[in-house]
Amino acid sequence: MRKINYIVVHCSATREGYALTPEALEREHRRRGFRGTGYHYYIRRDGSVFDGRPLQLPGAHVKGQNAHSIGICYEGGLDADGNPKDTRTPEQRSALRLLVHRLLKLFKDARVCGHRxxxxxxDGDGTVEPGEWVKQCPCFEVSKNL
Known part of the structure; x- marks a missing residue:
């Protein structure tokens, strides 16, 4: 098994009111040149969890960190106008909490964080501050909301 340093939470950047099926996510990632879905897990709005890449394989979800991380993506992350928003349903919140808990039993030293x-x-001060975020993903503060 790979050494895992990070369990990284992402959003699919899907607007409220729109669905992104696991199949559509896979097609989009293949269109972008990936060998299938780049995440290891995908959580739909109803809380169902779909397997993506096998844990033994690096994902394609955080440039420079894929070799030693696990990627989890939840469906959503944008409001109806396309602005970043924590759109997780209660079912997604529960499924994410359970999945992260399960993964931390396997990878005790992993840090749970958001893509951003x-x-x-x-600025080299040892902290990635909001002004330094390349993306808003996953559109919530992972360390305070799991």
Missing amino acids: DLSPDR
Whole structure:
């Protein structure tokens, strides 16, 4: 098994009122040149969890961190106008909590974070601050909301 340093939470950047099926997510990632879905897990609005890449394989979800991370994506992340918003349903919140808990039993030393938390520390102060985020993803503060 790979050494896992991070469990990274993402959003699919799907607007409220729109669906993104696991099949559509896979097609989109293949269109972008990936070998299938880049995430290891995908959580639909109803809380159902779909397997993506096998855990033994690196994902394609955080540039420079894929070799030692696990990617979890939830369906949503944008309001109806396309602005970043925590759109997780109660079912998604529960499924995400349970999945992260299960993964932390396997990878005890892994840090749970959002995609945006792995943005470059541009000012070199040791903290990635909101002004340094490359993306808003996953549109909520992972460390305070799991």
